Amino acid sequence: MSLLEVRGLDITFRSDTLPVTAVSGLDLEIAESEIFGLAGESGCGKSITALSIMGLLPPNASASGSILFKGMDLLTLDKESKRRLRGKEMSMIFQEPMTSLNPVLTIGYQLAEVLFTHLDMSKRDAMDKAVELLKAVRIPSPEIRVKEYPHQMSGGMRQRVMIAMAVACGPSLLIADEPTTALDVTIQAQILELIERLREERKMSILFITHDLGIIAENASRVGIMYAGRLVELADTADIFNDPRHPYTIGLLGSIPKGKGTQLRPIPGNVPRMQDLPEGCKYENRCSYAISACRTAEPFMYKVSEGHFARCIRTDEVRWNS
Amino acid sequence: MELLRVEALKKYFFSGKGFSGPDKVLKAVDGVDFALEKDSVLALVGESGCGKSTLARLVLRLTTPTGGRVFFKGQDVFAMGREELKSFRKSAQIVFQDPFASLNPRRTVYDTISEPLIIHKIGKRQDHKDVVAEILRTVGMGPEVMTRYPHEFSGGQRQRICIARALAVSPEIIVADEPLSALDVSIQAQIINLLMELKKSTGISFLFISHDLRVVHYLSDMVGVMYLGRIVEHAKADDLFARPFHPYTEMLLASAPKISVGDMKKPEGIRVASAGGEAPSPFNIPSGCPFHPRCPKRFGPCDRVVPKLRESEGRLVSCHLWHNPE
Numbered sequence: 001m002s003l004l005e006v007r008g009l010d011i012t013f014r015s016d017t018l019p020v021t022a023v024s025g026l027d028l029e030i031a032e033s034e035i036f037g038l039a040g041e042s043g044c045g046k047s048i049t050a051l052s053i054m055g056l057l058p059p060n061a062s063a064s065g066s067i068l069f070k071g072m073d074l075l076t077l078d079k080e081s082k083r084r085l086r087g088k089e090m091s092m093i094f095q096e097p098m099t100s101l102n103p104v105l106t107i108g109y110q111l112a113e114v115l116f117t118h119l120d121m122s123k124r125d126a127m128d129k130a131v132e133l134l135k136a137v138r139i140p141s142p143e144i145r146v147k148e149y150p151h152q153m154s155g156g157m158r159q160r161v162m163i164a165m166a167v168a169c170g171p172s173l174l175i176a177d178e179p180t181t182a183l184d185v186t187i188q189a190q191i192l193e194l195i196e197r198l199r200e201e202r203k204m205s206i207l208f209i210t211h212d213l214g215i216i217a218e219n220a221s222r223v224g225i226m227y228a229g230r231l232v233e234l235a236d237t238a239d240i241f242n243d244p245r246h247p248y249t250i251g252l253l254g255s256i257p258k259g260k261g262t263q264l265r266p267i268p269g270n271v272p273r274m275q276d277l278p279e280g281c282k283y284e285n286r287c288s289y290a291i292s293a294c295r296t297a298e299p300f301m302y303k304v305s306e307g308h309f310a311r312c313i314r315t316d317e318v319r320w321n322s
Numbered sequence: 323m324e325l326l327r328v329e330a331l332k333k334y335f336f337s338g339k340g341f342s343g344p345d346k347v348l349k350a351v352d353g354v355d356f357a358l359e360k361d362s363v364l365a366l367v368g369e370s371g372c373g374k375s376t377l378a379r380l381v382l383r384l385t386t387p388t389g390g391r392v393f394f395k396g397q398d399v400f401a402m403g404r405e406e407l408k409s410f411r412k413s414a415q416i417v418f419q420d421p422f423a424s425l426n427p428r429r430t431v432y433d434t435i436s437e438p439l440i441i442h443k444i445g446k447r448q449d450h451k452d453v454v455a456e457i458l459r460t461v462g463m464g465p466e467v468m469t470r471y472p473h474e475f476s477g478g479q480r481q482r483i484c485i486a487r488a489l490a491v492s493p494e495i496i497v498a499d500e501p502l503s504a505l506d507v508s509i510q511a512q513i514i515n516l517l518m519e520l521k522k523s524t525g526i527s528f529l530f531i532s533h534d535l536r537v538v539h540y541l542s543d544m545v546g547v548m549y550l551g552r553i554v555e556h557a558k559a560d561d562l563f564a565r566p567f568h569p570y571t572e573m574l575l576a577s578a579p580k581i582s583v584g585d586m587k588k589p590e591g592i593r594v595a596s597a598g599g600e601a602p603s604p605f606n607i608p609s610g611c612p613f614h615p616r617c618p619k620r621f622g623p624c625d626r627v628v629p630k631l632r633e634s635e636g637r638l639v640s641c642h643l644w645h646n647p648e
């Protein structure tokens with residue numbers, strides 16, 4: 001059974017002029033204990049999709065459709081129940097841990113706070129548990145580290161602390177929004193290993209958001225590729241990399257250098273603003289496969305094979321060739 | 323021909339003049355030697371804080387060294403007089419990571435690109451329009467953009483404008499400090515192709531700083547791997563990526579996520595991070611081999627004897643595994 005089921009999600013921002021639709025008709029499912037990778041370039045709607053699941057959209061945004069989590073629709077759930085889910089049943093980590101940590105409180109106190117707010121634990125027990133959590137995220141000398149403040153730690157250590165806070169109450173869903181983007185590759189590899197171990201030990205599902213397809217290739221079991229607020233391709237990880245069937249996915253893959261001498265095939269043009277998207281297929285103006293039919297109506301998701309879908313009317317002809 | 327030579331270059335920052343104890347010394351660049359041949363790309367890689375940007379600034383004489391020398395075509399850059407320095411400033415250009423911060427928001431594209439022409443008295447004023455149009459063409463932009471302002475462009479287009487500004491004075495070397503980091507993947511690929519074309523068509527040499535190993539392999543001829551202010555391995559890009567010699571290079575390469583299209587295999591189980599620990603503070607560089615606390619291959623002499631950067635099978639490595647520590 002899916003843990004999370006997003007159906008027809010639309011997210012719209014109010015503005016002084018016309019409202020801007022930043023996410024449109026998004027469907028996705030995350031199974032228990034799987035890592036679902038969500039990829040796409042900046043501005044395509046990854047973060048606000050995550051925030052809408054967490055119930056943390058900014059006040060000028062509104063969401064419609066449905067987000068079923070363990071059978072409950074998060075979009076209609078009352079505020080108080082949502083607040084209780086957050087941090088306990090589902091939690092989120094971000095690219096920059098410093099923005100979510102309080103600079104004037106110790107690491108230990110902030111961890112303990114999560115525990116006694118959600119788990120009805122005494123402050124004393126919570127402080128002991130904090131040390132254990134730091135150990136679980138493999139922070140060296142946790143007994144000393146609990147007494148430190150965020151600025152005394154490196155970026156990698158702070159991200160470990162964020163992960164400890166996020167998994168403190170044993171959530172079934174962890175949303176990780178570019179958690180390693182600000183880190184060096186060496187530290188990134190350590191954090192990815194940690195996330196993967198925690199997932200396995202705790203049977204958590206993970207929504208892993210990144211712009212780095214390499215991370216997806218190595219860590220996710222299923223992948224959604226987003227472009228301009230739409231999911232354009234959805235498949236098992238091996239299928240995305242072995243048989244990509246949306247021209248945008250092919251464009252992204254062709255943009256990654258793969259050894260000397262190979263031809264780089266960048267996508268022409270620029271990542272569009274949500275305000276000036278083409279009428280039909282949103283990728284039409286950058287797409288080498290585009291025909292006139294692409295301009296008239298927005299394609300829906302075509303089934304390529306079991307579990308593999310692409311939002312392209314020509315998906316049958318679209319192939320990667322190296 | 324050798325374009326650039328760096329000898330025993332050092333940059334220390336002194337800080338923390340406290341009531342107790344001596345000054346603390348941060349060794350940002352701690353004895354670097356390398357040479358850059360004409361018509362080639364030398365990449366510098368290494369974790370953040372290892373001194374790449376400081377080294378770039380030293381090479382361009384944007385900061386003064388604590389020790390060591392930089393030679394541009396045989397001339398000591400820090401001993402140059404006014405005229406020589408002016409000509410050096412023309413020959414050596416820089417492109418930064420952030421194309422947003424490095425363009426003046428109140429100047430049009432034409433103003434931005436023609437400014438170096440005016441400063442260096444290149445060509446006649448009335449010809450500048452044509453010159454600028456030609457440079458814009460080289461970076462893949464049309465002449466119609468000349469009257470527009472930076473905010474009207476996307477990140478990739480702004481980086482093209484920065485590159486155009488660097489090209490305006492026909493430099494011999496461009497130092498590019500993480501020029502792709504702020505850009506989206508699809509836009510990065512456009513800029514990589516542009517840099518490759520420039521390399522082929524102009525003979526400009528590049529000192530290319532990047533943390534993206536895939537890009538480095540693709541773009542560079544030589545690679546210098548830096549750790550805590552020193553170069554620990556210096557080799558042909560192909561050699562280095564085929565088989566890293568230094569354990570730190572090995573760790574870096576193993577940490578980068580692999581990607582292959584068409585023949586991807588499902589990874590089995592948890593990929594154990596090959597990288598142990600984090601780089602120590604440059605205030606406190608470990609004894610012996612600076613890498614020894616994180617090195618999975620350390621042995622007897624590693625925590626006592628500093629390895630020297632020495633030749634081994636056609637490349638330079640500083641590791642006791644490759645040279646007897648005598």
Ligand SMILES: Nc1ncnc2c1ncn2[C@@H]1O[C@H](COP(=O)(O)OP(=O)(O)O)[C@@H](O)[C@H]1O
Pocket residue numbers: 013020022040041042043044045046047048049058060274
């Ligand atoms: N606070 C906001 N106000 C108005 N529009 C916003 C806001 N945040 C995001 N958007 C819009 O939503 C789009 C998607 O943003 P985001 O989810 O942050 O993208 P990603 O995480 O994929 O880079 C943006 O392109 C922008 O149009």
Ligand SMILES: Nc1ncnc2c1ncn2[C@@H]1O[C@H](COP(=O)(O)OP(=O)(O)O)[C@@H](O)[C@H]1O
Pocket residue numbers: 335348349350368369370371372373374375376377604
């Ligand atoms: N102006 C400065 N004053 C003090 N320390 C500096 C200064 N510039 C750089 N550093 C320090 O020098 C080291 C190397 O920095 P940098 O050259 O920017 O590294 P990189 O570009 O490889 O990330 C870092 O520890 C950094 O904090």
Ligand code: SF4
Pocket residue numbers: 568569570611612613614615617618619620621624629640641642643
């Ligand atoms: S000198 Fe020793 S510690 Fe340093 S890299 Fe070589 S084996 Fe490792």
Ligand SMILES: [Mg+2]
Pocket residue numbers: 046047048177
């Ligand atoms: Mg985001």
Ligand SMILES: [Mg+2]
Pocket residue numbers: 374375376
């Ligand atoms: Mg730098």
